[in-house]
Amino acid sequence: MLPWFEAALAAVPVNKPEKDPKTRLQEWLQARQKTLPVYELVSETGDDHAKHFHVRCSVADPAVATEGEGTSRRLAEQQAAAAAIEQLDSK
Numbered sequence: 001m002l003p004w005f006e007a008a009l010a011a012v013p014v015n016k017p018e019k020d021p022k023t024r025l026q027e028w029l030q031a032r033q034k035t036l037p038v039y040e041l042v043s044e045t046g047d048d049h050a051k052h053f054h055v056r057c058s059v060a061d062p063a064v065a066t067e068g069e070g071t072s073r074r075l076a077e078q079q080a081a082a083a084a085i086e087q088l089d090s091k
Contacts, residue, residue: 037058
């Protein structure tokens, strides 16, 4: 029965799964003894069953402000955090 699963087992990553952008941003800032990011809800639109969120992520030092959008507040925050990491990595 092992041959049936051999390809699937070979495709399983052996490394730890990548952390989400909010966690990576927080760890990046903490490693440099910087203040944590602030997430602000800019807007929330749509019907209750189809919301759309627009969030701003602000980092004080170094000064970075990014925005993200998504179908949940969490997804919008993750997108904003990913954009912040990208900016911080390029500095």
